Amino acid sequence: MSYVVALTGGVAAGKTAVERGFEALGVRAYDADVAARAVVEPGSEALAEVARVFGADALDAEGRLDRAAMRQRVFADPSARTTLEGILHPRIRTWLRDAVAADRGPYCMLSIPLLVENHAHYAWVDRILVVDAPEAVRIARLMKRDGVDEALARQMIAAQATREARLAIADDVIVNDGGVEALAGQIERLHARYLELSRQNS
Template sequence: MSARTHALTIALTGGIAAGKTAVARRFEALGVHVHDADVAAREVIEPGTPGLQELVAAFGSGVLDASGRLDRPAMRQRIFADAAARGRLEAIIHPRVRHWLRERALAEQAPYCLLAIPLLAENIEHYRWLDRVLLVDVPESVQITRLIARDGIDEALARRMLAHQASRAERLALADDVIENSGDESALDDAVAELHQRYLTLANRC
């Protein structure tokens, strides 16, 4: 068999408040590159980009703030109760985010990299090129407790937020590896260290 021609590309995903950021930080501390879909979503609509130009063409110059950047609060309000507007927004941003992530994965010189993709399960048909999926998993009851504490919201809103994401079962069905993160965050150290060695081994196989 020939040697791998690209870095092993692993998606890091999980439901809201599962602890994806805490896991990503630990991989980064080991020298692993983590390319974040949320960072991509900002970069692809920076001033001067085709993405921002297309947003203005679709929604008008009123979506810009005084500095010429996307007025995110105004856009959130605009799409909150307008499914068609949300669809137009996502049709502009999401393909550019996927391209951004894939370009960075293909340019990697390291044995492997992580792509942090919170809504992977909701968009898995566009990510068939991934090599592996790592899920940070917690029970929904833990997500709700963390959301209430983190965001200062009530349980009803926390449950509505969860309802807008893929189910836990859908995420688990996609996962090649799972980090269970309902306990103390310090337990992540060993889990990440073990996966790091596993991924290095997988990446170095011909």
């Protein structure tokens, strides 16, 4: 198994840009969002269980998970959210663990948006990298990216774990408050460090 770096960051901190930066250096990144879609493909156990628990209207006309409908349900009903996460999250973790087990690079990354909230389940990763940006920068990015007003941007940030909670679990931090060049330099330095750590670990 490769050396594993878990990558996380708050909404609009720039986690995707960092993930792409490492991928450009040849590092594989396995994304929890990709895993979440993979585990509910038609014919999967997870999709069958969702339909059994939530009813046929959890599926769209083609028999796929109706994401928009389920999103509305879980936002309206916290117990429904807990139930859905109970079905999906263990399978997402297994998918990610299997992907890492098959990876043959010196190290790989796991991209997990809600790592703070699920930290205990990822005790097996070797290192945690947090992408951080000041709240004002993230609000401005959200307003531009999603076309939302400042109040909604603040709500989106408040719905996640706090910046302090993320930094508390970090082994490494990338501060993404500047341009592309500044970000690339931080990624290259950490890439060299992770190659060295993976050598020491093997």
